[in-house]
Amino acid sequence: xxxxxxxxxxxxxxxxxxxxxxxxxxxxxxxxxxxxxxxxxxxxxxxxxxxxxxxxxxxxxxxxxxxxxxxxxxxxxxxxxxxxxxxxxxxxxxxxxxxxxxxxxxxxxxxx
Amino acid sequence: xxxxxxxxxxxxxxxxxxxxxxxxxxxxxxxxxxxxxxxxxxxxxxxxxxxxxxxxxxxxxxxxxxxxxxxxxxxxxxxxxxxxxxxxxxxxxxxxxxxxxxxxxxxxxxxxxxxxxxx
Numbered sequence: 001x002x003x004x005x006x007x008x009x010x011x012x013x014x015x016x017x018x019x020x021x022x023x024x025x026x027x028x029x030x031x032x033x034x035x036x037x038x039x040x041x042x043x044x045x046x047x048x049x050x051x052x053x054x055x056x057x058x059x060x061x062x063x064x065x066x067x068x069x070x071x072x073x074x075x076x077x078x079x080x081x082x083x084x085x086x087x088x089x090x091x092x093x094x095x096x097x098x099x100x101x102x103x104x105x106x107x108x109x110x111x112x
Numbered sequence: 113x114x115x116x117x118x119x120x121x122x123x124x125x126x127x128x129x130x131x132x133x134x135x136x137x138x139x140x141x142x143x144x145x146x147x148x149x150x151x152x153x154x155x156x157x158x159x160x161x162x163x164x165x166x167x168x169x170x171x172x173x174x175x176x177x178x179x180x181x182x183x184x185x186x187x188x189x190x191x192x193x194x195x196x197x198x199x200x201x202x203x204x205x206x207x208x209x210x211x212x213x214x215x216x217x218x219x220x221x222x223x224x225x226x227x228x229x230x231x
Contacts, residue, residue, distance in 0.1 A: 043222030046220075089154055089155070098143060098145075098160050099171075100220065101154075102147075103154050
């Protein structure tokens with residue numbers, strides 16, 4: 001049978017609803033986090049970042065929340081649009097580090 | 113302004129063949145990276161170059177070699193391709209870290225990817 005690892009977690013939301021995508025990170029020493037969006041056939045694109053001295057950061061229609069106690073990161077997308085359909089990755093690193101560690105990704109599907 | 117450009121976009125190889133994936137960036141970035149992406153998995157770092165003239169191994173370097181030809185170009189070579197190297201390969205670059213809006217930046221910018229199949 002197929003490996004579970006081949007199937008990305010999928011979040012399906014209605015157009016206009018808010019989306020919340022979650023990510024658990026592994027390294028307690030990580031102090032810089034980025035969310036990337038990857039559309040089909042393209043490379044990842046930067047959405048928003050946050051440093052460990054912050055709990056929340058807002059961009060245009062997006063908000064990133066960081067809970068260092070439980071090593072959890074979330075991306076909130078307001079008023080989700082069809083163009084938001086993509087795979088979303090979180091990435092962690094130490095601020096002076098070169099090595100980013102990427103999560104497996106979550107596929108966001110926006111329903112009409 | 114092209115950003116990060118990768119060539120080729122697609123490639124099919126037979127087991128044992130060699131090839132070089134090319135990457136160039138026009139953002140005057142110091143650091144460059146090669147990742148592979150397999151189905152259902154995140155990006156895994158193969159090699160990186162923190163500056164011209166230096167290269168370091170990442171998480172999955174076996175079977176690959178890299179060359180930082182100059183500040184703009186960073187190539188990835190497969191000397192003897194294996195089916196396990198079937199993947200999508202991404203090159204990325206990042207510039208001098210600075211502070212913007214109170215957050216220190218270390219953003220990586222990615223190319224469109226090279227889809228490689230090894231038969």
